[in-house]
Amino acid sequence: MNAIILSAIWGVVLMFCSVLIKNKGVYRHIAALGLLVILAGNIHETYHGSFFNIDTHEMLRFSRFGLFFNTILLAATLLYVLLSGRDVEKAGGYVAEYFTLIFFVLCGASILTSFNTLLMLFIGIEILSIPLYILTGSDKRNLRSNEAALKYFLMGAFSTGILLMGIALVYGGTGSFMLEVPRSAIMGGYKGVSFLEVTGLLFLLVAMSFKVSAAPFHFWTPDVYDGAPSVFTSFMATIVKAAAFAAFLKLFEARVGDTSAAVDWKLLLSIIIVSTLLIGNVTAVFQQSVKRMLAYSSIAQAGFMLFAVFSLNDVAKEGLLLYATAYSLATIGVFAVLIKMKDVTFEGFNGLARKNPVLAATTTICLLSLAGIPLTAGFFAKFSMLSAVIKTGTYTWLVVVAVLFAAVSAYYYFRVIQAMYFKEGDAQTEEVTGGFKVLLIAVAALVILFGVQPQALLNWFYF
């Protein structure tokens, strides 16, 4: 509850700041301060309970998993604001409003980690999405940004329609919006699985797959990630995607068990996973722009995160925590450097190592983590996802497919590393401050820390 209320309040605070404070440089400090406050509030709630005593009528249920996920999202956002806050100021003329929207997105994200009815799921998804449509279109003079925003809005609205239809059908089948309905409580003691409920859940599967950009519902992702200002792409690809996955996992954990007699969910999800991995990885290989490559790679990474929804066990939950952290850290790091580059094609990175060794080294570590090389956080993230699949005991061939595609992904990540270290060129970057470099080194250090000691993160979950 703390994270939901405080982030909504801080969003409003920033709206007032845009009226009261004219100096644009101040906003990102206020945003960072707000994130610290929310982070502290959320950690307090994890161990001692919420500041606010509100009867939610079981509409929200705050589990340890959800609260810990909030902590990860908030910490990632803090890092994002510290690293790229200065670039938010360059994205457009309404700096304080952009930060406001980021805080509203966080409010939606913390609803998604704690919802207990489909009603809250819907509100959470909408609060998460609508600010993103605006952030995507924030570069108003840029046609590509406009196109991306319109495309995202139309497709997002359509998927929201499917989500709502699914919720309505589930309600029709079970007579309740609650996430977990005791079978005995369903209207009139109907014994079997209702056709309506299953159809509704299929609709929900489609809508959630759209939100996490899993194939074949990924078509918006490359255009939107490419067209949006890079600084907001970074936010969308990390924090927002992780929050959507938390909701996906929560929804299916509660509902799949009852309906598995009617639908083979594992088969459906394995089809989605394989096509996501295939399309994401293979298309990323052919990209010329690093930004677009990262968009496809984020589809491929979504394929890996879907293993958590596929296996639905304790290892998968731990794995999703680890994966969300590893992926967010690495992607925020790579994007922070990408935003500073004058030229975002692969050629633009030529010879960066000679010109700016710190940037090149930290980018390399982040890219290695994305590829899942041992000694980086990405390795253990992928490892725990795959061990979750093995623990389910079925569909073990998926592991082989996933490892093969992870090998493919190494190709396009290493292309960037190769460009930075082994190619002659004159990589143009904007001015980078000393503080930025220190933060980048901190990100890289965290990536390596969680790669050597993943328990350092997971112990907090059980502590």
Next chain:
Amino acid sequence: MGILQFLFWLLSAVALTGAIMVLASKNPVHSVLWLIVVFFAISGHYVLLNAQFLAVVNLIVYAGAIMVLFLFVIMLMNLNTVIETRKNLWMKAAGIISGGILFLIMISVVRSSADMVSRTAQLKEGSIGLIETLGKVLFTQYVVPFEISSVLFLSAMVGAVVIGKKD
């Protein structure tokens, strides 16, 4: 045949005729006008079900706001002349599949309707759709989603300002 039954059949006939005319009329403006007829008939059904709030909201939102929006779009885009749109095979196939899926749902509902009527329909004493009941539920049981949706509207408002304002 009681007055209620007579009204039910009348409204159903109006709604179905309207819906068919929406699809059948060549002129988009006529389609929109027929759609308004459909909405009015359905609002009548809501009143018969004692769901006054739903009836009024249906009129205000659909017959009022959304229809005006439709008409504006049609007139601004100058679609009121009859244009025969080119339909390719893919679109037809997609339409058949999605229509078929909806039809499947309808069949399933109709099949289990005898069972459902005994459990869901509130005859004669249904007060669930009255504004008083709705208000009570909204401000007690559903107060959290009600309050949280204000964040949603706030972000939409911020967005309208950010996108719409002149630089």
